[in-house]
Structure formats: C-alpha cells, structure tokens
Amino acid sequence: MAPRKKKEVFASSQGKQIRFLHYKAETPPQRQEPNRLLLPKRPKPPTSSRPFSPPPPPPPPTRRRPMGSEEEPSQMRRALVDALAGAISGGISRTVTSPLDVIKIRFQVQLEPTTSWGVLRRDVYGPSKYTGLLQASKDILREEGLPGFWRGNVPALLMYMPYTAIQFTVLHKLKTFASGSSKTGCAATVGSYPFDLLRTILASQGEPKVYPDMRSAFLDIMKTRGFRGLYAGLTPTLVEIIPYAGLQFGSYDTFKRSMMTWNRYRYSHLNSGSEDDSVSSFQLFLCGFAAGTFSKAACHPLDVVKKRFQIEGLKRHPRYGARIESSTYKGMYHALKEIVAKEGFGGLYKGLFPSLVKSAPAGAVTFVAYEYISDWIGSKAGVE
Numbered sequence: 001m002a003p004r005k006k007k008e009v010f011a012s013s014q015g016k017q018i019r020f021l022h023y024k025a026e027t028p029p030q031r032q033e034p035n036r037l038l039l040p041k042r043p044k045p046p047t048s049s050r051p052f053s054p055p056p057p058p059p060p061p062t063r064r065r066p067m068g069s070e071e072e073p074s075q076m077r078r079a080l081v082d083a084l085a086g087a088i089s090g091g092i093s094r095t096v097t098s099p100l101d102v103i104k105i106r107f108q109v110q111l112e113p114t115t116s117w118g119v120l121r122r123d124v125y126g127p128s129k130y131t132g133l134l135q136a137s138k139d140i141l142r143e144e145g146l147p148g149f150w151r152g153n154v155p156a157l158l159m160y161m162p163y164t165a166i167q168f169t170v171l172h173k174l175k176t177f178a179s180g181s182s183k184t185g186c187a188a189t190v191g192s193y194p195f196d197l198l199r200t201i202l203a204s205q206g207e208p209k210v211y212p213d214m215r216s217a218f219l220d221i222m223k224t225r226g227f228r229g230l231y232a233g234l235t236p237t238l239v240e241i242i243p244y245a246g247l248q249f250g251s252y253d254t255f256k257r258s259m260m261t262w263n264r265y266r267y268s269h270l271n272s273g274s275e276d277d278s279v280s281s282f283q284l285f286l287c288g289f290a291a292g293t294f295s296k297a298a299c300h301p302l303d304v305v306k307k308r309f310q311i312e313g314l315k316r317h318p319r320y321g322a323r324i325e326s327s328t329y330k331g332m333y334h335a336l337k338e339i340v341a342k343e344g345f346g347g348l349y350k351g352l353f354p355s356l357v358k359s360a361p362a363g364a365v366t367f368v369a370y371e372y373i374s375d376w377i378g379s380k381a382g383v384e
Contacts, residue, residue: 077383083165085377089369090164093362094156099149100358101156103136105203107351108307111322111343114350129320133354144207152202155214159195166191167245168370189241194230196237197221200310210315224313233309236332240302244295252291252367259283284371285364292363296355301348303355305335 094101107114112128130136140148189196201217211217221229259279279287313326329335339347377383 074383077381078378079169081374081377081381081383083169085370085374086168087161087165088373089168089366090160091157092369093164093366094160095150095153096365097358097362098153098156099137100354102140102149102151102203103130103133104351104354104358105152105200105307106130106136106140106206106320107354108304109200109204109311109324110320110350111324113343113346115346133357140206148206151205152199155195155198155202159192159199163189163192164366164370168374189237190234193234193237197230197232197310200307201314204307204311204320205317206320208317210317220314232312233306236302236305236309236335239332240299240306244299247295247298248291248363251294252287252363255287255290256284259287281368281372284368288364288367289361291367292359292361293356295363296359297352300352300355301336302332304339304348304350305329305332308335308339 107130110128110130114128114130115132130139144151198214198217201221202211202214205211211220225232256279263279263283308324308329312324312328316323329338336348343350
C-alpha cells in the first residue's frame, strides 16, 4: 500500500497559528479497460418542477382542395340570402295584392259573363254574379266584409313564399334570365302546386262557405279526386310558367338594363362626365310594373284554363253561378275550344283587368322588396 503524504494545514484561532498535519491517501492508478464502443450519454431529465410533456405531434398533411371548392361556402351563403329575400318579398307581395287576386279568381271560375261583352250569351248559363271590378268589390265587402278580400291567403303564402324563394335562388345560379327563369318556374311550381289549388278553391267561394278551412277542402279533394286531384290543372300551369316566368324575369332584366343605360347617359351630360348607373326605387318599381303587365297579358288564357281544371267537379254554392261538372274538359286544348265555343274569346280573358291591376304592382313590389331585403341581409351576413 502506498504511503500517505503529509500536508500541512494552517489555521488561526485567536491570533495564534495552529499547525495540523493532514494525511491524504494517494488514489491508486486506474485499471486499463479494454476498448469499448463509447455511446453518447443519456441526457439528464430536466430539474424543473413542472411535469415533462412530450413535444406535440407534427400536423397532418393538408389535402389539396379541388379547384373551386374555396367558393362553396360563399356560394352557399349567397343561395341562403337569395332564398330568404325571395320568400319574404313574395309574402309581402302576395299579402298586399290579395284583394285583387280574390276578384280575379272569382271572375275566372264564373261561367257567366263578367262584362257587357257577353250580354248576348247570357242565356247560356243564367245571370252573372260579378259583372265588373267595382261591382265585385262592393259585393264582397257587403257580403263577406274585409276578411273576404284575404280569403285563401294562408295557402297562397304557403304556395308563393317557397315559390319565390326557389325562383330567386335558382335564378342566381342560372345566369341567362330567359331560359333560367323558365326552368326555375317549373321547379317551383311542382313543389308548391297543391297550395295553389287550395288557394283557388278557398278564394272562389263566398258566403255561405262550402269549405270552412284548408283541411276540409283537402279532404274533399282526396275523397272525390284522389291524390292526383291535388295536381289538377298542372299541365296548363307548366305550359303557362315557361313563357310567363321567362317573359317576366327576362323583360325585367331588359327594362332594368335599359334604365341603367339611360341613367348613365343622363348623368354623363348633367354631371360633366360622371357615369352613375344606379337605379332608384321608383325606377325599379316601373321596371317591375312593366314586366308584370307584359307577361300576364300574354299568358292569361292559360291561367283561366288552369283555374277551370282546379275547381272542376268540386262543390259550389248556386248563389255564385253554375258548377263545372266533372270531366267537362278532356284536356287543355279541349278546354280552350269549349271556352271559346260557349263563352266567346272574351271567356279566355275573364279577370284580365283585375289580373293586370294585380300583377303589375305585385311584380313591382316583389322585385323592389327583393332588391332591398337581399342587400340588407347580404350586408349583415357579409355576402356580396
């Protein structure tokens, strides 16, 4: 064993130096280890008081979205805005013009003459209940009161609000007004047609009522006609919708573009080069008025045929004229011939005057309300 080495250590205590001897053993030489693979030392765990948490996993690889998918959310919001604005504007328009619509329907389903044109044919069916717009208004007000002018308005709203919602929604997708609006009208009509039929039945009856509510009318239709009876008159309706919707929306777009061109021309001369083509509310009203008048006048005969099919074979109080028996009309073309043969050409245009008085403001109110409601909802939802 190796001898220990002495080491002197000095310390002071009260000013005196004391000498100590400190012996330290020499460490023996380390033994040579054979060559081994030197591995890196494992890192020491952190001494922090917080528990050790493993690093977060890497984010998953992002899929590449197909081209055009970035626009889907905005397109969906745009479709919802169009649907909501179209439904609200349609409901406003239908409620405002309901009195004229009731008078129009009373004229269309009346087999007797509605004007002095058919006085020579008065012997075919008997005396007429309604002979003019003013006379019909007075009779309805005296016999049924103010609620009589809104008879059948609930099914009318259930029919017209989804109808206009579908119209304006699909119309935004289809850029061509003439062809797009015709397809839109057909799609909307098929879905809402039973409500249109119930509206006609309830609006055509006066006092005393044959059907007190929608439920009784629906049950009687199912009993007498079956499920197909809910779609009586659908063929002339679809044939009418194709030109009517195309003419209405196409002419409205044409009138609106013409008005914008006129505004640009006018402001360029008045404001020294300024080209403001914004359309005012009154100009939108005029465009809708002209579009509604033009389309309704062109398609009114088909609307008369549709109304005749809708009430064919159903109950009708004798006070309001002759009843249309079942199987009176074998088809659309046969109905047109029968009406002309028994009622003259004027029979195809029964209710045209109240229809024009109604459809023109109805179209104007619908389009103006849609423009403002769509802009307001779009600004709230952040949709352009």
